[in-house]
Amino acid sequence: MTSTKARTTALITPVAQEVQDAAKALAAQGRTAQAVRRLRKGSGLSIHVAPVALNMLTQGHTLPIDYRQAVDALRQCDARLVSEMRNLLRDGDQDSAIKLLREQTDIDLTGGYHLVMALSAQLDAR
Template identity: 55%
Template sequence: MQVRLEDAPTMNPNKQEITALITPVTAEFQDEARALASEGRETKALSRLRKASGPGLLEARAALAVLESGRTLPVDYPQALENLRSLAPDLTAEMTALLAVGDQTAAIKLLRDRTDIDLAGGYHLTQELAARQA
């Protein structure tokens, strides 16, 4: 299930929520975190999410809230990019403009400034956006 803006935890998602919704997590880790949370083992669920994708604690909490609401996180960067386009169309447009002039580094920096995505995630998401432009 793809996350759309209207499905976001709040109408104006914060940095942690956006980061959670643009950070891929395998279906296996999502299922495991969901099961742990349903057993009342939230700390272990957060730990699994952090291990799976490397987000900070706030991003992991936002990701767990998504999972507990019955929705899913992206499992790959194409899904993550679709979420980014839905959640932050202005950011996506700015990144696209930077990529159009060949400034991938600035596009990654902009993404990381506006979200809390890690460097590797920012690189891969920017690469996905660049590939879709070609």
């Protein structure tokens, strides 16, 4: 059983396309452990989230390749969270937005920072 946090984190952690392709190829050869390692090495995915991401890839899902796509993915899977983060960013509270994202997902600190910066950039562009 996959946790919602792990699934959301897999959906919002950017993974280069070549890393996704390599992991899918390894999984297709039955080399699941190597596929998980390849995902972890090529991204910020944790030991708990990488297998979830691999499962999603093998089922035909795609993962974001940059933080702009990650923000879009987060908007699709948890619009309420994005709204709360936007409100915090409008109030100038970037740290609280990162903290909220990390509490609601299993994203690491660096990934959380970059995702919040991407969301902030989208707000500034409007």
